[in-house]
Amino acid sequence: LAKTTQPISMDSYEGQEVNITCSHNNIATNDYITWYQQFPSQGPRFIIQGYKTKVTNEVASLFIPADRKSSTLSLPRVSLSDTAVYYCLVAPTGGFKTIFGAGTRLFVKA
Amino acid sequence: EPEVTQTPSHQVTQMGQEVILRCVPISNHLYFYWYRQILGQKVEFLVSFYNNEISEKSEIFDDQFSVERPDGSNFTLKIRSTKLEDSAMYFCASSGRTNPSGRAEETQYFGPGTRLLVL
Numbered sequence: 001l002a003k004t005t006q007p008i009s010m011d012s013y014e015g016q017e018v019n020i021t022c023s024h025n026n027i028a029t030n031d032y033i034t035w036y037q038q039f040p041s042q043g044p045r046f047i048i049q050g051y052k053t054k055v056t057n058e059v060a061s062l063f064i065p066a067d068r069k070s071s072t073l074s075l076p077r078v079s080l081s082d083t084a085v086y087y088c089l090v091a092p093t094g095g096f097k098t099i100f101g102a103g104t105r106l107f108v109k110a
Numbered sequence: 111e112p113e114v115t116q117t118p119s120h121q122v123t124q125m126g127q128e129v130i131l132r133c134v135p136i137s138n139h140l141y142f143y144w145y146r147q148i149l150g151q152k153v154e155f156l157v158s159f160y161n162n163e164i165s166e167k168s169e170i171f172d173d174q175f176s177v178e179r180p181d182g183s184n185f186t187l188k189i190r191s192t193k194l195e196d197s198a199m200y201f202c203a204s205s206g207r208t209n210p211s212g213r214a215e216e217t218q219y220f221g222p223g224t225r226l227l228v229l
Contacts, residue, residue, distance in 0.1 A: 034217065043114075043201045043220030044153060087153070097166040098143070098218065100153040 004088045009105040018075045020104050022088030025069045031090040033064060033071045038085045038103070047086075048073065075106075083108045112136045114221035116202050122227045123192055131187045131224045133202030140206035142185045143218060144177065146170070146198040153201065159185065160206075192228045199223040 005023040012018045024033070032051055036044035048055055048062045050071070055062045061074040075082060085103040115134045123129050135142050144156040158165040159177055176188045185204075189196055203218040 036220075038153070041199070041223070041225070043203075043223050046217050046219060049217055096158060097155050097168065098158075099155060100145075102152050 003099070004090060004101045006086075006088055006101060006104045008102065009107065011107050011109065012078055013109050014079055015077050018078050018082075018106060018108075020073045020075075020086055020088075020106070021070055022073070023070045024088070024090045027068050027090050028092065030092045032092070033062070033068075034089045034091070035060070035062065035071075035073045036087045036089065038087065044087060044100075078106075078108045080108050080110060082106065114202055114204055114219050116200075116221040116224050118224060119222065120225045120227075122229065125194055125228055126191050129189050129192055129226065131189075131200050131202075131226070133185045133187070133221055134183055135185055135202065135204030136219055137183070139204035139219075141165070141204065141218075142177075142179065143203040143205075144187045145201045145203065145220075147201065147223075148198045156187070192226075194228050197226060197228045199225050 003026060032049055034049040035047045037047050038044045048057055048060050050062045050064050052064050052068060063072040073086060083106060085105050087100050087103040089098055089100060091098045114136055117132045121129055140160060142159040145153050146156055147153045154170060155168050157167040157171045157177055162179060174190045178186050185202060187200060201223045202221040205218040
């Protein structure tokens with residue numbers, strides 16, 4: 001199982017773009033990269049998923065270089081409500097074991 | 111938008127008692143999961159379930175734990191004899207709805223969790 005490494009915490013201000021990078025040097029060919037957001041006492045909430053290159057949705061963008069050994073979650077113009085823990089996961093398809101790391105605690109200040 | 115639901119939201123039990131946590135996954139999903147999160151710690155995988163049997167389980171998922179999909183809609187986690195250290199949030203998740211092109215979507219959608227307190 002690919003192990004992920006993320007910064008433990010990040011601080012930002014409202015309106016700024018936040019980029020959180022995750023390292024996954026041992027990613028396997030059939031692994032997908034998924035980012036989740038978790039607020040206290042709530043379940044993780046899906047943000048974005050990708051396999052390679054760039055993926056964008058209404059919430060975030062995900063940048064994945066060609067070697068797939070890292071990925072960067074980009075949150076445009078964060079607000080106070082984006083204060084949460086962000087998890088990067090790599091896992092194969094089809095109901096396999098999914099390992100959460102410690103995540104990155106993002107604190108958005110006014 | 112469809113969502114995973116879990117009941118109860120909170121459960122308090124005495125050590126040694128059996129508890130059953132219930133989940134209703136998103137319909138048409140194929141894979142089901144249980145996770146737990148001890149207060150202040152990371153989310154830990156317990157078990158995955160597909161085609162009415164366990165796909166994978168972690169070392170946490172010992173003989174005291176079992177899972178069942180009794181009726182095609184509910185997915186349950188049973189802890190036979192609870193211990194103090196079983197106190198945690200338990201999250202259910204589901205994934206694997208087949209998209210129009212026939213490929214199973216891998217995004218796991220999580221429920222709101224059940225907070226279990228063992229006294």
